[in-house]
Amino acid sequence: MAIDVATVRKVARLARIAEPEERxxxxxxxxxxxxxxxxxxxxxxxxxxxPLTSVVAAGxxxxxxxxxxxxxxxIITANAPKSVGGFFVVPKVVE
Amino acid sequence: xxxxxxxxxxxxxxxxxxxxxxxxxxxxxxxxQAHIEAIEAAxxxxxxxxxxxxxxxxxxxxxxxxxxxxxxxxxxxAPLGIKDLFCTEGVRTTACSNILGNFIPQYESTVTANLWxxxxxxxxxxxxxxxAMGSSxxxxxxxxxxxxxxxxxxxxxxxxxxSSGGSAAAVAAxxxxxxxxxxxxxxxxxxxxxxxxVGIKPTYGRCSRWGVVAFASSLDQAxxxxxxxxxxxxxxxxxxxxxxxxxxxxxxxxxxxxxxxxKSIKGLRIGVPKEYRVDGMPAEIEKLWAxxxxxxxxxxxxxxxxxxxxxxxxxxxxxxxxPAEASSNxxxxxxxxxxxxxxxxxxxxxxxxxxxxxxxxEVKRRILIGxxxxxxxxxxxxxxxxxxxxxxxxxDFDKAWEQCDALLTPTAPSAAFGLGxxxxxxxxxxxxxxxxxxxxxxxxxxxxxxxGLDSQGLPLGLQIIGRALDEGTVFSIAGALExxxxxxxKAAKWW
Numbered sequence: 289m290a291i292d293v294a295t296v297r298k299v300a301r302l303a304r305i306a307e308p309e310e311r312x313x314x315x316x317x318x319x320x321x322x323x324x325x326x327x328x329x330x331x332x333x334x335x336x337x338x339p340l341t342s343v344v345a346a347g348x349x350x351x352x353x354x355x356x357x358x359x360x361x362x363i364i365t366a367n368a369p370k371s372v373g374g375f376f377v378v379p380k381v382v383e
Numbered sequence: 384x385x386x387x388x389x390x391x392x393x394x395x396x397x398x399x400x401x402x403x404x405x406x407x408x409x410x411x412x413x414x415x416q417a418h419i420e421a422i423e424a425a426x427x428x429x430x431x432x433x434x435x436x437x438x439x440x441x442x443x444x445x446x447x448x449x450x451x452x453x454x455x456x457x458x459x460x461a462p463l464g465i466k467d468l469f470c471t472e473g474v475r476t477t478a479c480s481n482i483l484g485n486f487i488p489q490y491e492s493t494v495t496a497n498l499w500x501x502x503x504x505x506x507x508x509x510x511x512x513x514x515a516m517g518s519s520x521x522x523x524x525x526x527x528x529x530x531x532x533x534x535x536x537x538x539x540x541x542x543x544x545x546s547s548g549g550s551a552a553a554v555a556a557x558x559x560x561x562x563x564x565x566x567x568x569x570x571x572x573x574x575x576x577x578x579x580x581v582g583i584k585p586t587y588g589r590c591s592r593w594g595v596v597a598f599a600s601s602l603d604q605a606x607x608x609x610x611x612x613x614x615x616x617x618x619x620x621x622x623x624x625x626x627x628x629x630x631x632x633x634x635x636x637x638x639x640x641x642x643x644x645x646k647s648i649k650g651l652r653i654g655v656p657k658e659y660r661v662d663g664m665p666a667e668i669e670k671l672w673a674x675x676x677x678x679x680x681x682x683x684x685x686x687x688x689x690x691x692x693x694x695x696x697x698x699x700x701x702x703x704x705x706p707a708e709a710s711s712n713x714x715x716x717x718x719x720x721x722x723x724x725x726x727x728x729x730x731x732x733x734x735x736x737x738x739x740x741x742x743x744x745e746v747k748r749r750i751l752i753g754x755x756x757x758x759x760x761x762x763x764x765x766x767x768x769x770x771x772x773x774x775x776x777x778x779d780f781d782k783a784w785e786q787c788d789a790l791l792t793p794t795a796p797s798a799a800f801g802l803g804x805x806x807x808x809x810x811x812x813x814x815x816x817x818x819x820x821x822x823x824x825x826x827x828x829x830x831x832x833x834x835g836l837d838s839q840g841l842p843l844g845l846q847i848i849g850r851a852l853d854e855g856t857v858f859s860i861a862g863a864l865e866x867x868x869x870x871x872x873k874a875a876k877w878w
Contacts (some may be wrong), residue, residue: 291755294861299758302758305738305742306732321809322752325702326702329769340771343601345827369722370724374673378730
């Protein structure tokens with residue numbers, strides 16, 4: 289399973305976290321240590337076991353499909369790093 | 384009327400303070416002022432990362448007016464601390480991460496709104512491990528909290544535990560009458576054990592998660608840290624309740640939890656899980672556990688040895704499930720809508736640099752693990768496997784409930800350790816949660832009660848685990864243990 293530098297580079301890219309090249313080796317070792325410890329799960333017999341995704345027995349509740357809040361751009365953009373006239377200002381997305 | 388002595392006001396329990404307010408022995412403004420002064424004097428602990436004294440005094444004055452008008456609520460006038468994971472309208476909320484920076488919520492979390500509805504007063508925001516990821520409060524972007532407790536004859540700085548280290552330290556040092564906290568793998572109970580305070584993680588779904596900064600949504604639960612079992616019950620009653628804004632919030636009545644404290648526990652069957660007797664457990668913790676068993680026997684309980692065979696797999700399963708959910712939850716921090724935005728040559732670089740700069744090392748580590756276990760080719764081997772093991776762990780408890788009504792275990796495998804002692808070894812740090820993490824995976828209520836001191840004079844806690852929704856029995860047992868243990872020691876003031 290060993291996590292190598294290339295895997296860390298790929299995972300960091302997927303997670304959108306810039307990791308400098310010189311950190312990758314140390315990170316690979318660290319993650320390997322943790323994943324090796326996690327490997328002991330293989331000992332557990334889970335044949336035919338349903339995955340447990342929610343400990344709440346009830347199903348997902350439904351509500352009326354109506355607007356309950358919204359329409360206030362000033363509140364939505366109050367914490368934006370950049371905003372103009374009720375819009376978020378973001379870096380150029382389409383080249 | 385002369386103002387009561389401020390130290391006597393801060394040493395009150397929440398119940399004692401509420402009684403004093405009701406009897407007009409003092410006002411909420413006096414009570415709040417005493418706590419504001421205690422907080423200022425305790426800055427070396429680094430428990431509060433944002434003090435809100437003006438807001439507190441305004442809320443206290445409004446409370447005094449309500450009391451004069453005869454409209455006081457269940458917590459009216461009681462000054463509390465709020466873990467900085469709860470969004471508070473107009474008051475900076477950071478999760479102790481640089482990525483949230485100067486985030487000012489435009490809304491109030493449901494749990495804190497419930498407290499204000501009942502009249503409580505907010506003293507400020509409390510330190511925690513960054514995004515609640517940690518067991519020593521050392522991953523906070525604001526630096527660690529120092530435990531008010533020190534070993535006998537030592538001035539070594541100890542951790543208050545984590546992630547709710549600020550909450551636990553503030554309650555232990557009498558800086559507030561109680562505090563909100565959250566628990567994803569033990570973050571209420573381990574800090575409570577390390578600081579001689581009481582903490583309960585209720586059944587998953589009791590407290591709304593709305594407005595609480597998300598870490599691992601299927602595990603996160605809010606709860607109180609308090610000075611006594613009764614105080615914890617009063618706070619949890621106020622914090623709980625159905626909330627349509629959280630789809631996992633339970634739509635069931637909230638009992639008056641305090642009514643269970645002091646009830647007889649005669650005839651209850653208490654399970655002692657043999658798998659919790661781990662290698663290398665300090666003899667003092669073994670002894671504390673034996674004391675707890677003896678106290679419950681004296682109170683008329685029947686002690687039953689039970690087996691929870693999958694206990695040792697709980698932590699490894701947790702370190703797949705929690706990072707997987709965290710990697711998904713924390714994808715929202717992209718530098719576009721709120722929080723930090725770093726520079727970059729293109730959009731992807733802006734994302735990558737923002738997240739590299741904003742997240743701390745432990746948070747990054749968990750996001751990377753989560754991304755890895757969810758990535759193509761590994762999903763079944765890791766994530767799905769962990770969810771199946773999670774079912775096995777929940778089934779262990781179901782089987783135990785055929786033999787007993789509640790379980791008694793130690794809360795943590797050690798007393799508070801020195802700041803810096805475990806910070807270079809992630810797995811050693813993760814092992815702090817070995818006794819607590821199982822109930823997050825199974826969604827069960829569990830509570831830590833201070834029960835004794837180790838040879839260094841540091842507090843140790845016992846944990847009570849109950850059936851889903853049976854917090855009442857947990858509170859009754861905790862009340863009996865509190866009475867038998869007679870734990871009255873406070874940290875000697877050095878700050």
